[in-house]
Amino acid sequence: MDAGVLPNFSKLAKQGTFHPLATSNPPQSPVAWSSFATGMPPGEHGIYDFLRRDADTYSPDFSISKTIPPENILNIFGLSIPLDEGQIINRRQGVPFWSDVESEGGRSTVIRVPVTYPPDPIHRMMAGMGVPDLLGTQGTYTLYTTRPLAAAGTSSSRVVRMRPNRSGRIETSLEGPTDPLNEEHQALSTPLILEPAASGGAKIQLGDETIELAVGEWSPWIRVEFDVLGPISVSGIVRLNLVAAYPRPQLYVSPINIDPEAPVVPISSPADYAADLAGRIGLFHTIGMPEETWSLNENHISDKTWLEMLKTNLDEREAMFFDAMEKNDSEVLVGVFVQTDRVSHMFYRGIDPEHPLYPETDELARGAIEWIYTEADRILGKVMAEMDPNDRLIVLSDHGFAPFRWSVNLNRWLVDNGYLVLNAGKTQSDIAFSNVDWSKSTAYALGLNGLYINRKGREAQGIVEEPEANVIKARLMKELPRWAFSPPQATQAATLTTEGESEDEAGGEAEQKIAPPVGQSVIRQVFDGDVIYAGNANGDAPDLVVGYEPSFRASWQTTLGAVPKDLIEPNAKKWSGDHCITPEAVPGILFTSFKPEQPISQIAQVAAYARNHWKQSQAETP
Ligand SMILES: [Zn+2]
Known part of the structure; x- marks a missing residue:
């Protein structure tokens, strides 16, 4: 905005308000958008992370939706074609504000908000994050x-x-x-x-x-x-x-997207909205996370090819949103454009001189984040031009962004410090804790921020009794924030080569640029699940939540319950920006086209604002 390249955001800020918006803890999209929808903290809506752990098996499981195989079902793939209603459930608890508005006589259109699968039975909804591909996965x-x-x-x-x-x-x-x-x-x-x-x-x-x-x-x-x-x-x-x-x-x-013209599972409300929309705007991505970030992270496609795919996603989302605006038959219209998030994840390396891949980035990579924000500004301009004088516009993000330079193998730390014990003779473990001796383990990490105590009576092979659990939690809350970065020799050497490409000049530069921040704190704060998740809806709440410092994040192996060799590894992947860290370091932003009667400073307050405003406007209508 200061550089003058986002004129519509600047205009909106001048017209109403613009300030940071506190995010959820942890600052992960499914968690934060569930708070946005329901107005509840995670302890009440029950979404704590992208991944939950199955206490019976210690395996990672997708936390957003769940398929229950009933008797009367054609059980095709992990998906199951429901012959009855309600075989696929959204794990999120609580009532979203758009449903409250409908129960009080209004109509809502909700487009691609995360954690809306299966779709809520409202005037119009296109389900978002949570919709699987035809294989039943989140995108293969x-x-x-x-x-x-x-x-x-x-x-x-x-x-x-x-x-x-x-x-x-x-x-x-x-x-x-x-x-x-x-x-x-x-x-x-x-x-x-x-x-x-x-x-x-x-x-x-x-x-x-x-x-x-x-x-x-x-x-x-x-x-x-x-x-x-x-x-x-x-x-x-x-x-x-x-x-x-x-x-x-x-x-x-x-990934094989569910065909919107013949969906095998409900992806919209009403069920034929997806097909009608495809008739008007053409076929579109239906999968919940359609940006195919893994194909770029694995270097299977190029930056340019990926950005073209992303642009298709943006065009589809824009077409859906303006289709709904033109219909102009809802009092509440909500649309989520996730493309700023995805481009920031994949191209932070283009604006972070300390990222291991920065020296290899070209003009395209360095300009990608600015490009997606100017696109957002363009779309905002279109929305503002089409608004009625009485319309109220809120533009927000669910979190901010930070560099992701170092992958933290938190389970390695737990092994090295005696909390997690490997089977005799083993020095590492594959995902889902394949080599862990649970009869000797007291704590384990799974998901992007979660830490769990191996509790007796809760975990299948739990050993920790109640009073001792609190002692272990207190110790971890004290010890983890004292962990200072000290890369082993092997890690420093690894920073010089990224995927075996062009080490010569670029590598030399990389070595200089990404000198490990020895002595720096890895984790700013560890939060007590009992305190921040009062209520523990779903019973899925982690015992502790890890707030990493910017530039550090849980490694992909940590999220799935693996124990690799090193404590910390340089992140030489293109997924180079992230937000799954301490919440205070990555607030979102909020713009309003009006001056709110009550300040909206936290993402969960938006729902209350929307409910109250609807009630008020109803009361004022003669
Ligand atoms: Zn994200």
């Missing part, structure tokens, strides 16, 4: 390659080796959901054929469609049908990108 893409490629370090991707014949023709298939009628749980699949095209690109046949793609080009949406039995088939949509040309082609296939 497929990379077809003729080159030897290591399997990706994430379950979010599938790498498939392709073998061309002499003319370059490749016959393979795209695997869909598991065949419910096959006893060996084979996947349903649809043929995929590649051939070299005269233009230099590739001719690709998938489902009923044949298209030609140039290198780097995104295809339009392609519908893929997986035949289950006779007339029963499930429909998905994908986009393709030819990542590399013949003679050694590579093809990227996006």
Whole structure:
């Protein structure tokens, strides 16, 4: 704003208010947006992290929605096609303000707010974060390659080796959901054929469609049908990108999104809204987190290709939002544009000279965050131009951002300090604590900020009794904030090489730029779950919540319950900015087009404002 590149935000700030907005603890999107919707703290709405832990198995589990397999169900893939109502539940408790407005005579349109799956039964809703892909996952893409490629370090991707014949023709298939009628749980699949095209690109046949793609080009949406039995088939949509040309082609296939024109599970309210909307604006991403951040993090697609995909997401969201604005038949309209968040996650390396990848960033990467904010400003300008004089506009973010330079293996710290004990002879553990001896362990970390005591009677193999649990909690709350950064020798060497690329000059610069901040505190504060989560809705609340200092964050392995070798590793991944740290370091922002009667300083206060304003405006209407 100070640089003058966000004129509409500046105008809005002048017209109403603009100030920081305190976020939830932890400052994670599903947690904060649930507070936004319900006005409740996490202890009451029950969403504490992206991941919860299953106390019976110590395994990570998605915390937002849950599928209950009932008797009367066609159990296709992890998803299940519900033949009855209510097989998929939103784990969030409480009533969102848009539903309250409806119970008091208003109408609400809510577009892609996180943690709205399955959709609330309101005037109009498109479900957001929580909607799975056709495999039942949160987004699994497929990379077809003729080159030897290591399997990706994430379950979010599938790498498939392709073998061309002499003319370059490749016959393979795209695997869909598991065949419910096959006893060996084979996947349903649809043929995929590649051939070299005269233009230099590739001719690709998938489902009923044949298209030609140039290198780097995104295809339009392609519908893929997986035949289950006779007339029963499930429909998905994908986009393709030819990542590399013949003679050694590579093809990227996006996660298989649920087809909005024939959704196998409800993704909108009313159920036909998704199809109607697709009729007006074309096919669109339906998966809850459609930005495919993992494909960029694994270097399976380029910065440019990813940003083009992101722009498609933004265009779809914009079209949905203005479709609803044009309808102009709701008293409350809520839309979440997550693209500023995703670009900041993936391109913080372009504005953080101390990030390990900064020396390798080019102009595109360095300008990406400013670009997405100017896009946000453009959309804001359009909204302001279309508002009625009596409309009230609130623009907010659920959290801010910080650099993510160092990955913290918190479970390694717990092992090194005697809280978590590995099986005899083991020095590391895979995810889900595969090598942990629970009969000797008192605490473990899982999710982005959660720490749990191995409590007797709660955890399957719990050993800690009640009075001792409080002693352990108090010790961790004291010891963790005293942890000062001291990288082992091996870690320092690792900072010099990122993915085996161009170490020479860039590496030298990187070495200089990312000198480890020896002695710096890793964790600012550890919060007591009993204090900050009074109520413990869902019973999922962590015993402790870890507030990392900016530039540190839980490693991906920590989130899934693994114990790697090192305490702290340089983050050489493109996912280079984050906000899952101490909340006071990453507040969101709030703009209003009016002067609020009561200050709105915390994200959970927005719901109360909306409810009160609706009541008041009703009372004032003669
Ligand atoms: Zn985020």
